[in-house]
Amino acid sequence: MSLTYLQRAAEYFEPPVSNEAASLMKAAGMTPDGWQLELMEAHPERALLLCSRQAGKSMTVAAIGLEQALTKPDSTTLLVSASQRQSAELLNKVRTLAMAQAAPIVTEQLSVLSMKLANGSRIISLPGRAELIRGYSADLLVLDEAAWVPDSLYESVRPMLAVSGGRLIALSTPFGKRGWFYGAWSSSERWHRTKVTASQVTRISPEFLAEERRSLPAHVYEAEYECAFGDTLSAVFSTQDVLDALSNEVEPLFGTYSDEGSTDSVIVPLFARQVAL
Secondary structure, three states, X not given: OOHHHHHHHHHHXXXXXXXXXXXXXXXXXXXXXXXXXXXHHHOOOEEEEEEOOOOOHHHHHHHHHHHHHHHOOOOEEEEEOOOHHXXXXXXXXXXXXXXXXXXOOOEEEEOOOEEEEOOOOEEEEEOOOHHHHOOOOOOEEEEEXXXXXXXXXXXXXXXXXXXXXXXXXXXXXXXXXXXXXXXHHHOOOOOEEEEEOHHHOOOOOHHHHHHHHHHOOHHHHHHHHHOXXXXXXXXXXXXXXXXXXXXXXXXXXXXXXXXXOOOOEEEEEHHHHHHHO
């Protein structure tokens, strides 16, 4: 029997790489959807989840967070949202998954706001106030309802990954064409992007969506169920109108002007500079 044949046989019978996060969901009686499996298997360093309400995005990151804690001893997973209540609710989903496992997951500490496993890993829910959460380091950083997370909070938590080189997952429904989440989703930056509309979720019936479409204002339905970034209602002009009004062919009304021999510069109307000259 040739060595090549033995190698091929070994490859054939080699068990597939396990998806721990998916296994945690299955043990809790939940069957992961295709997009959930794809995200869990991809293990992206930076991920944006733009999902309909009730698509399962929170349970997905709860499973990923618990997987991180179980497989990476002494790791720290931080759950951040715009409010303490929201991040605590996400931690509760992690706890629900842990309690549903056939083999008990041993915890050393357990509270409403945090849990610590016997292997030293911690999962902590934090409030959406930058001044209260500085000083943490994270191996996995989860931003729940990320479209509602202020830019200042987002900017203050990113450095938590500087030393660990950890992962960042942001999940949300849209909240208009504003804020860092919309900017990141619309940018060309390196993000693993996942979009899931309500019509792709088999647990949401077409009849329910038809009723919601009749009952809700169009912009609300489109945001909550179709993942559409709409213009804010208070906007005088639409985003597209503003973009259409921009042109590189028109000379700007204002420019920077410096007096000869001076290091100081001021912004003045160009026509005023021309008059002065």
